[in-house]
Amino acid sequence: MDLFKQTDWPKALRPLIEKYRDKQHPLDYKNIYQLMVMVVLSAQDSDAHINKIAPAFFEKYPDMRALAKANTQELTDALSDVRFHGNKIAWLQDIASEVKEDKNIPTTMKELTALKGVGRKSANVIKREAGTEPEGIMVDLHVLRVAPRLGIAKGKNADKVEKELMEALPKDMWGEIGMALSFLGRETCRPTNPKHSECIVSSVCDYCLAQT
Structure with a gap:
């Protein structure tokens, strides 16, 4: 199944962006x-x-x-x-x-x-x-785990996953979606025992659907 065609990723992931919009990076910086x-x-x-x-x-x-x-x-x-x-x-x-x-x-x-x-x-x-205009999508270890689980990306490295995310999503989502996926990975989509029942994108997640 080709989820790039089957799933409307911009629509599916906007609730995730709204949940984590403007939340500061976990690094506690002042400037x-x-x-x-x-x-x-x-x-x-x-x-x-x-x-x-x-x-x-x-x-x-x-x-x-x-x-x-x-x-x-x-x-x-x-x-x-x-x-x-x-x-x-x-x-x-x-x-x-x-x-x-x-x-x-x-x-x-x-x-x-x-x-x-x-x-x-x-x-x-x-x-x-x-707050500058995005030129890419942040892919950390959490995003590298979460994006393939969802099915929006298939890459095994950050550069490939970033490219796939950029192809699947409009530019107005690039600035926030990386951190939103990262926070999802930190809080909900853990490496082991992910909290499917608490995940707001579980309905479009390959990994979740495969386990239900």
Whole structure:
């Protein structure tokens, strides 16, 4: 069965967007500078862990200018608990050297992904939280699980799933649907024992229908 033809995905997923519209990303940031730093640090680490260390870090380095002045040892002392902190410190130093001040933080996909440590997922998060026009759809580990379960995508990697979502949905949904699917994955469509009875898109979900 070809669900790309059988299911009206824009209609089916709009209630999900309405449920989670404008809900802030789980990273507890206060401005776009903080968000950029935190998305870099959170790669292969947990949002909860980065939220825990962030206040002390941003007290020392409150903006891009302060970050640019920090040396490697200082940043290592502050971020030693972060997974793969060596690489991430190098990326942050490169970003700070390139951007220099908060006002220069880019908000286009091309400029964001040109920065070290910022891939399409991170760029889509930054663009969504900054309120800029979307150029893609955020695909994190939750979306990578949820989208194929629904049947809207068949890809095995983030780039493929993002492309499939962009093909299936109009651009006016791109900015919110990634985070909506991510929140669905965090709260309802868990890796094991998903809560089908609580899911507002269960009626169009391949995975749910296959189990009933």
